[in-house]
Amino acid sequence: MTAHDIEYIEIYTADQQRTADYFVSGFGFRERARSRTDRLESVLLSQLGIQIVVSSGPAAEEFIAAHGDGIADVAFACEDVSATRDGAVAAGARLLPTADGEPPAVTGFGGVRHSLVRRLPGESAQLPPGRGWTPVTEPAAAAAPDASGADVPGLRRLDHIAVCIEAGRLYDQARFYIEGFGFEQYSSEYVTFGEQAMDSVVVRSPSTGITFTIVEPDATKEPGQLDEFLKRNGGSGVQHLAFLVDEIVPAVLTFESRGVEFLQTPGTYYDALAERISGLEETITDLRKANVLADRDEWGYLLQLFTRSPFERRTLFFELIQRQGAQGFGSSNIRALYEAVELARTATS
Structure with missing residues (x-):
């Protein structure tokens, strides 16, 4: 099962x-x-x-x-x-x-x-069955080396799938995947940021090939981005796909040059980053240039950045993530970004 x-x-x-x-x-x-x-x-x-x-x-x-x-x-x-x-x-x-x-x-x-x-x-994944596929013999050249001969940054694998569900259903949904598909609960966390809050559970297959981060808004707090997603999406759905990359800064800059739009990070976030996470002092300039976020857990640190949704309802979006030992999902960035936006807002008011 x-x-x-x-x-x-x-x-x-x-x-x-x-x-x-x-x-x-x-x-x-x-x-x-x-x-x-x-x-x-x-x-x-x-x-x-x-x-x-x-x-x-x-x-x-x-x-x-x-x-x-x-x-x-x-x-x-x-x-x-x-x-x-x-x-x-x-x-x-x-x-x-x-x-x-x-x-x-x-x-x-x-x-x-x-x-x-x-x-x-x-075994390697095959063509989805039952579709009557016609193979394409000359694939698009977007993933080929660039003019200098250097390899273009690429995606390594699907790191995790973020699922947003209605308030009050989090643990029932996690239990469904544990009992129905043999997943295991990896972690759980309650995160507050300002007047908003969310609860989360991470479940994954024993093989670690499937990881779901399931999140729900706290209905007792002020509505926020999760509530907006649920409204625009007409209920529960996949909020984002996270793709693992080897080096996130060149990947962001490359994908951005191809038209992918990423979220912008306020400068005040980087002003506090060296104090929040030690050991990144020499890379903060590069992270600031690419708007990349950083987080640390007991195993190491991770770097991440989210795209803007390319779809009309602004629901599904994507994440790039680089793991340097870290096994978490960057939850501290929610609070850090909230505080950075507040600092920027009060500085200009």
Whole structure:
């Protein structure tokens, strides 16, 4: 009953070409295959072990109307599909109808489903089954070396998936993945920032190939960004995908030059960074240049930065993360950013 890896992520979008171009031109994904039916037109993009399916068509219209462009399927790789399916249903999931040849699928959270694909641990991900894919023989050259011959920074793997759910459902949702898919609870944390607060639980597969950070707003506090996401998304959904990179500063600068928009960090954040995290003094100038955030835990430190959402409803966005031993997810940056914005606001008022 254990899911061990992410097989693929499927995004439903009203503008397939524009969304696919965002990943290819911006992040260096390559187009691998295309499929077309009377219900759905899809393009499969890949980069190392990351597979993203971008789809549009009549089968996607109900999801898009309810949630806007976003992630409709987080497909799990399973050693035993039948056992995983039965375990998920026993934990409360509903079995969803699928077309001939497609893998079984169960409900997850909000409008997001989980297709269950048979793949043994250690095997490479394959084309999503049941689509009638036509391979693309000449992939886009966005991920090729640049004119100087240097390798362009790329994405190493999917680090984690951030899931935002309605207040009061956090622990039930975490329990669903533990009981239904064999995940384990990795950590939990309650974070306050100003008059707002959120609660979070991290669950992951024993293989560590799947990590969900599940967050909910504290309904007793002032509404904030999580409440805004839930409103714009029409309920629970995937808030962001986090991609692991080797060197975040050159990656940010490269992707930014290709049109990816990242969030801007107030200068006051870096004024306090050396005091908050020791050992980064020599790199703060570079971090400031790229707007990169930093956090430390007992195992090391991490660097991270978030994109602006490229979608109309401003829901789904993306994260780059560089880990130097750290095993956390940068929760201290929420408070640090809040304090930095307040310092900047009071300095100009």
